[in-house]
Amino acid sequence: MRTRGRRRPGSSEQAHTRSAYRRVTTAIGLCATAAPWASAGYAAITLVSGLVPVLVAWMTKLLIDGLTHHAEIRTLLGPALGYVLAATVVGLGPLAARYLRGVVDREVGLLSQDRLFTAVGRHPGLGRLEQPAFLDRLRVAQEVGKTVAGQLADAALAAGKSLVTVAGFLVSLVALSPLMAVVVLVAGVPSLVAQLALSREQARAVFEVSRIERREDFYARLIATPTAAKEIRLFGIGDFLRARVLAERRAANAVTQSVDAHQTKVQSLLELLASLVSGAGLVWAVFAAHDGTLTVGGVTMFVAAVDGVQSSLGTLLIQLAASQRALLMFDHYLEVVEAEPDLPVAAEPVPLAPLCHAIELRDVWFRYSPDHDWVLRGLNLCIPCGQSLALVGLNGAGKSTLVKLLCRFYDPTHGTVLWDGVDLRDVDPAELRERISTLFQDFQHYDMTAAENIGLGDLRLLDERHQIEVAAGKAGLHEKLARLPQGYDTMLSRTFHHDSRSSEHRSGALLSGGEHQRLALARAFLREGRDLTILDEPSAGLDAASEHEIHRSITRHRAGRTSLLISHRLGAVRDADRIAVLGDGRVMEEGSHMELMRAGGEYARLFTLQADGYRQGHAEPAVPTHAVEAAADR
Numbered sequence: 001m002r003t004r005g006r007r008r009p010g011s012s013e014q015a016h017t018r019s020a021y022r023r024v025t026t027a028i029g030l031c032a033t034a035a036p037w038a039s040a041g042y043a044a045i046t047l048v049s050g051l052v053p054v055l056v057a058w059m060t061k062l063l064i065d066g067l068t069h070h071a072e073i074r075t076l077l078g079p080a081l082g083y084v085l086a087a088t089v090v091g092l093g094p095l096a097a098r099y100l101r102g103v104v105d106r107e108v109g110l111l112s113q114d115r116l117f118t119a120v121g122r123h124p125g126l127g128r129l130e131q132p133a134f135l136d137r138l139r140v141a142q143e144v145g146k147t148v149a150g151q152l153a154d155a156a157l158a159a160g161k162s163l164v165t166v167a168g169f170l171v172s173l174v175a176l177s178p179l180m181a182v183v184v185l186v187a188g189v190p191s192l193v194a195q196l197a198l199s200r201e202q203a204r205a206v207f208e209v210s211r212i213e214r215r216e217d218f219y220a221r222l223i224a225t226p227t228a229a230k231e232i233r234l235f236g237i238g239d240f241l242r243a244r245v246l247a248e249r250r251a252a253n254a255v256t257q258s259v260d261a262h263q264t265k266v267q268s269l270l271e272l273l274a275s276l277v278s279g280a281g282l283v284w285a286v287f288a289a290h291d292g293t294l295t296v297g298g299v300t301m302f303v304a305a306v307d308g309v310q311s312s313l314g315t316l317l318i319q320l321a322a323s324q325r326a327l328l329m330f331d332h333y334l335e336v337v338e339a340e341p342d343l344p345v346a347a348e349p350v351p352l353a354p355l356c357h358a359i360e361l362r363d364v365w366f367r368y369s370p371d372h373d374w375v376l377r378g379l380n381l382c383i384p385c386g387q388s389l390a391l392v393g394l395n396g397a398g399k400s401t402l403v404k405l406l407c408r409f410y411d412p413t414h415g416t417v418l419w420d421g422v423d424l425r426d427v428d429p430a431e432l433r434e435r436i437s438t439l440f441q442d443f444q445h446y447d448m449t450a451a452e453n454i455g456l457g458d459l460r461l462l463d464e465r466h467q468i469e470v471a472a473g474k475a476g477l478h479e480k481l482a483r484l485p486q487g488y489d490t491m492l493s494r495t496f497h498h499d500s501r502s503s504e505h506r507s508g509a510l511l512s513g514g515e516h517q518r519l520a521l522a523r524a525f526l527r528e529g530r531d532l533t534i535l536d537e538p539s540a541g542l543d544a545a546s547e548h549e550i551h552r553s554i555t556r557h558r559a560g561r562t563s564l565l566i567s568h569r570l571g572a573v574r575d576a577d578r579i580a581v582l583g584d585g586r587v588m589e590e591g592s593h594m595e596l597m598r599a600g601g602e603y604a605r606l607f608t609l610q611a612d613g614y615r616q617g618h619a620e621p622a623v624p625t626h627a628v629e630a631a632a633d634r
């Protein structure tokens with residue numbers, strides 16, 4: 001029942017074969033939408049220039065015949081002018097076409113990237129971005145999306161141009177020797193078959209190379225990333241990584257090399273066949289001229305026509321093959337752009353009202369894929385509105401996974417997550433996330449300014465400097481950020497300029513690990529007032545004084561709010577209204593700190609273990625509370 005009215009996610013691997021017609025019209029549509037005038041101009045110039053070689057050949061014939069028959073000079077003016085006109089088009093046409101093609105490429109590149117990343121952003125979950133096959137396809141789509149529509153149009157237009165030339169010369173050839181016209185055409189059939197087979201092989205190779213290059217990029221980026229450089233230098237793994245880069249490059253080269261070798265072999269054979277045909281034609285023409293059945297101009301026309309038909313037929317076939325290759329590559333782009341959402345999206349989402357009662361996980365079973373082990377096994381948990389719940393458990397117990405289910409990055413494999421009784425599958429994921437503020441355990445650092453790093457928490461406040469400063473203050477970071485060289489406008493990066501269009505050097509700053517943690521916390525604080533606040537390990541990486549200070553700030557922040565706190569530091573969770581202990585994929589025990597300590601179960605064991613860790617074997621002098629607080633305030 002729940003799936004009714006929802007769009008089901010489809011596998012991009014179940015590639016439904018798109019008709020060539022649909023691919024072509026989509027590509028042409030892309031060009032026409034992105035750059036209508038430039039596309040039309042480019043098409044017109046390309047097609048008109050297809051007629052030029054025929055015009056040149058005819059004008060040459062008329063001039064030679066006129067001269068050999070001592071025709072009046074007046075009658076030669078027409079062909080001479082025609083020749084000059086054609087030569088002008090030959091000179092100017094490619095210049096104008098190249099300029100317009102550039103315009104089309106840039107505009108189509110912009111539009112196709114826009115559509116591509118819009119499509120990627122349309123997946124509400126994380127599933128797609130965890131599929132290597134999808135990422136391989138996305139990489140190819142990113143590359144080919146920019147140019148493939150232009151390439152396709154280019155190939156189609158060049159094919160059209162060649163077709164016009166072939167037709168023009170063919171008519172001339174039929175007039176001179178119908179048999180030769182048939183021979184030349186028939187000799188083109190093996191070429192057509194071979195070119196199409198080669199283009200399929202090339203398309204497969206491009207995809208294969210791109211997959212290899214994705215891996216190569218990973219190793220290459222590691223070598224050039226400052227954060228990775230520490231371990232690389234210390235462990236001495238630079239040569240190892242370089243060898244990996246080279247191995248991937250060799251693998252990519254081997255694929256390209258094999259295709260190139262095959263292509264050279266096949267095309268050489270086709271060239272031999274073409275030479276054989278044109279040689280036979282020349283012999284026939286010489287005999288015909290000797291017999292007087294062909295004029296000298298007729299011989300030049302015949303040679304030009306055979307050469308013209310052969311070369312433009314060859315170009316036509318190459319362009320047909322190029323179109324086919326472009327279409328096959330364009331399929332990867334369409335596959336990404338048209339992929340169904342990775343989670344079912346309600347066709348008519350239920351509006352999500354502010355939280356009044358509780359968020360409930362009911363008999364939730366979850367695994368990341370059928371190949372993975374169960375992470376949650378029939379978990380039941382309630383987060384009452386206005387209360388703070390803490391979640392504790394050993395590494396890998398599934399705490400962060402539960403957070404991802406609450407944000408609906410995945411759906412439970414079985415069971416439901418309910419927001420005041422409404423199944424999260426029935427609401428708009430964007431609306432749900434608008435009501436949640438989360439500090440993820442693996443939070444993101446952005447190579448942007450300090451203000452932007454916080455402002456990204458709520459884009460509407462990106463330019464509200466005061467609110468950004470307040471959020472930073474709550475995370476105990478205001479003074480540090482204010483003291484940076486350009487204050488909150490300092491780039492928190494030493495690998496990028498502030499503005500990619502400017503090369504002006506203003507030194508960026510780097511924060512410490514704990515300061516990064518505070519920055520992420522400030523981002524979460526900026527989203528204050530959301531219905532649910534989730535903090536996954538908010539004090540990881542903080543020194544003892546900072547942890548104490550942040551803990552107080554968080555406690556103030558959570559007061560009276562619905563919140564979920566995950567922490568391995570059990571001292572930080574003892575104030576929560578309720579504490580749930582996760583183990584074996586379900587809630588093992590739940591209660592207040594005192595209740596759980598009295599129960600003497602897993603929580604009490606972990607808490608005692610941690611507390612003992614601080615006391616073990618030493619009789620430290622008691623530190624007065626005011627000293628701790630003074631340290632925290634420093």
Ligand SMILES: Nc1ncnc2c1ncn2[C@@H]1O[C@H](COP(=O)(O)OP(=O)(O)OP(=O)(O)O)[C@@H](O)[C@H]1O
Nearest residue numbers: 130368372375393394395396397398399400401402
């Ligand atoms: N995207 C993923 N794909 C496949 N398996 C995953 C994924 N994320 C987590 N897991 C697995 O799910 C299990 C639970 O991970 P999770 O991060 O939820 O644990 P946790 O309780 O938050 O652990 P920790 O205390 O170490 O942060 C782990 O065994 C992990 O290997």
